[in-house]
Amino acid sequence: xxxxxxxxxxxxxxxxxxxxxxxxxxxxxxxxxxxxxxxxxxxxxxxxxxxxxxxxxxxxxxxxxxxxxxxxxxxxxxxxxxxxxxxxxxxxxxxxxxxxxxxxxxxxxxxxxxxxxxxxxxxxxxxxxxxxxxxxxxxxxxxxxxxxxx
Amino acid sequence: xxxxxxxxxxxxxxxxxxxxxxxxxxxxxxxxxxxxxxxxxxxxxxxxxxxxxxxxxxxxxxxxxxxxxxxxxxxxxxxxxxxxxxxxxxxxxxxxxxxxxxxxxxxxxxxxxxxxxxxxxxxxxxxxxxxxxxxxxxxxxxxxxxxxxx
Numbered sequence: 001x002x003x004x005x006x007x008x009x010x011x012x013x014x015x016x017x018x019x020x021x022x023x024x025x026x027x028x029x030x031x032x033x034x035x036x037x038x039x040x041x042x043x044x045x046x047x048x049x050x051x052x053x054x055x056x057x058x059x060x061x062x063x064x065x066x067x068x069x070x071x072x073x074x075x076x077x078x079x080x081x082x083x084x085x086x087x088x089x090x091x092x093x094x095x096x097x098x099x100x101x102x103x104x105x106x107x108x109x110x111x112x113x114x115x116x117x118x119x120x121x122x123x124x125x126x127x128x129x130x131x132x133x134x135x136x137x138x139x140x141x142x143x144x145x146x147x148x149x150x
Numbered sequence: 151x152x153x154x155x156x157x158x159x160x161x162x163x164x165x166x167x168x169x170x171x172x173x174x175x176x177x178x179x180x181x182x183x184x185x186x187x188x189x190x191x192x193x194x195x196x197x198x199x200x201x202x203x204x205x206x207x208x209x210x211x212x213x214x215x216x217x218x219x220x221x222x223x224x225x226x227x228x229x230x231x232x233x234x235x236x237x238x239x240x241x242x243x244x245x246x247x248x249x250x251x252x253x254x255x256x257x258x259x260x261x262x263x264x265x266x267x268x269x270x271x272x273x274x275x276x277x278x279x280x281x282x283x284x285x286x287x288x289x290x291x292x293x294x295x296x297x298x299x300x
Binding site for chain 2: 030035049064080083
């Protein structure tokens with residue numbers, strides 16, 4: 001585990017997480033709890049919809065993305081604290097059996113004006129499937145502590 | 151249940167969903183699965199963090215928001231299909247016991263250029279707690295079918 005501080009980050013730095021394979025049961029369990037729509041709940045009903053088959057909720061993909069980030073070897077000291085998302089999209093569906101990983105890249109960093117012990121990192125986070133095709137794109141800002149201050 | 155088509159929507163139209171009360175068990179169960187960080191997992195550990203107490207994952211708040219939208223009386227025919235999010239933030243934490251509801255407002259609508267049977271609605275969705283304070287703000291675009299075409 002590497003605890004990352006603002007001083008460790010620079011534009012262009014990138015990292016790829018481990019992989020998580022999504023099962024049909026995962027897709028349905030999340031959907032029953034948070035997004036109970038036919039295309040996320042049932043293979044037969046899903047076949048007749050826009051998706052043409054069972055697909056994960058976008059919010060499930062977002063949650064899996066968070067899981068992969070939080071569980072990864074490299075993460076901000078004090079944890080992943082989102083300061084806001086400026087872009088989030090799901091360019092293609094996540095299907096049962098898809099193996100997802102997250103590739104992130106630092107776009108820029110800056111010290112906080114109001115809080116000298118921390119800064120912000122603006123990060124592009126792309127969730128890819130086993131064919132290297134993006135299933136989620138996101139640009140978010142994270143709070144990152146500065147080294148030697150606390 | 152009201153099935154909504156593009157023709158039913160206009161700038162300024164708004165709606166508020168039912169309420170969902172978040173329990174400490176909900177917060178911890180989501181965190182164990184998707185966002186296992188101390189401030190989402192355990193009251194004692196959370197007390198020493200930035201949050202000063204147990205708080206829901208932002209992605210949990212997003213998932214509850216989707217649940218409230220999907221379960222509401224008013225929703226797009228063919229379901230909630232997100233075309234993308236252009237802004238998403240969590241201005242204050244969600245705490246155990248908070249009762250959340252979603253207020254949404256149509257910002258604009260337009261027919262799709264490439265698909266004559268559907269259009270896009272750009273929507274501001276604000277998730278509020280029992281004190282009417284926003285815990286999540288979002289601007290998203292949804293795919294909405296046009297009436298009389300299929």
